[in-house]
Amino acid sequence: MIKIRNVSKFFNGNKVLKNINLEIENGEFVVLIGQSGSGKTTLLKLINKLIKPTSGEIFVGEEEISKRNSISLRREIGYVIQKEGLMPHMNIGENIELIPKLLKWKKTKMESRSKELLNLVGLDPMDYYERYPSELSGGQRQRVGIARALANNPDTILMDEPFSALDPITRENLQQEILSLQKELKKTIVFVTHDMDEALKIADKIAILKDGEIIQYDSPENILKNPINEFVENFVGKNRLWKNPDILQAKDIMRKDFPMVTVNGRLITALEIMDKNDMQFLVVVEKNRAENKEKAVGIIFKWDITLQAMENGATIESLMKKDFQSVFFDEKLTTIIKLIEDQTLKLVVVNDRNKKLLGVISANRLITMLARIVPHGRD
Ligand SMILES: Nc1ncnc2c1ncn2[C@@H]1O[C@H](COP(=O)(O)OP(=O)(O)OP(=O)(O)O)[C@@H](O)[C@H]1O
Ligand SMILES: [Mg+2]
DSSP: EEEEEEEEETTEEEEEEEEEEEEOTTOOEEEESSSTTTSHHHHHHHHTTSSOEEEEEEEEETTTTSOHHHHHHHHHHEEEEOOOOOOSEEEEHHHHHHHHHHTOOOHHHHHHHHHHHHHHTTTOHHHTTOOGGSOOOHHHHHHHHHHHTTTTSSSEEEEETTTTSOOOOHHHHHHHHHHHHHHTTTOOOEEEOHHHHHHHHSSSEEEEETEEEEEEEHHHHHHHHHHSHHHHHHHHHHHHHHHHTTTTTTHHHHHHHOOOETTSSSSSHHHHHHHHTTSSSEEEEEEEETTTTTEEEEEEEEEGHHHHHHTTTTTTHSSSOOOEEETTTTOOOHHHHHHHHTTOOSEEEEEOOOOOOOEEEEHHHHHHHHHSOOOOHHH
């Protein structure tokens, strides 16, 4: 658990962090994001006592860190610094083994650990173990920086833009690695990035910083769906939600105030409702007054309500299609799109767990919503 309480940091009278409050649970993956100069690195450095707050308290575990020995605190916290910061006169192996060596690990244990970590970050130990930092590319050095931060298996890891110099594929691989590492070994990770897509992908919670203040601290889902103000909205980007369709669920896209007809209503009423709303079909519901709920029981299509059918005494119940598709309110948009596409559906019904009707998603509505966000003039 990391607790930051009313922390401010001034540099030469310059307020770089202003009254920061932040709580990070054990095993949580928290991402700090914000413009250059907003105070992200400063916040990380405060957590492992590389700098001291001007005011406020910081707890790592139970203890307030000003009371702790800096060196021993830092050994418990892995730190990937923004510029990978390898020792130029030490080879890669020695760089990774810096802390294990201070902890007096046996040479064989250190060596097998650093080789394991080199493999983890995608660098062949045979090739890289004995090289020097100057013989590596920026992205490779960054990966060594990550390996070094993991060397003695700390519970808490601070990572300052660890993937900034990596190509998208390596970056994606390492995101996955870090995520599964964190989930399996329950690491607490504070991770700085400029990349909102990266933040959304890996974070349990995102803290958005602006001019030394935390503007919103929330789950990726809430940041996307309920940005607290215009700054966050602009920072996230208007169409970002749609670029992360896995975050969108049925309840976010369904129509709630849609016309419907009761199963024991009259056919002519169904036709009138369709005409008035310019629709080709309607959801048919059964009302349960005792439980105050409506349950979808079918869909009736305009083209089935013929004069002949009416003359033959057809009812809504006899004409409606009962084999409609329904989903729970938390079904993912991607699954719904697939369902609609695979079965060429006109409409999907959205229910709660008790089969109470909550809304509908029509294929038309999906297309209109998607069309709105696809940039014009491009395909
Ligand atoms: N040692 C220092 N002395 C004086 N000012 C500093 C010091 N360290 C940081 N600052 C200032 O504090 C502010 C926040 O810096 P910080 O490095 O925390 O930003 P950041 O959010 O990490 O930015 P970036 O995304 O560019 O890495 C900046 O305006 C910076 O110039
Ligand atoms: Mg920084």
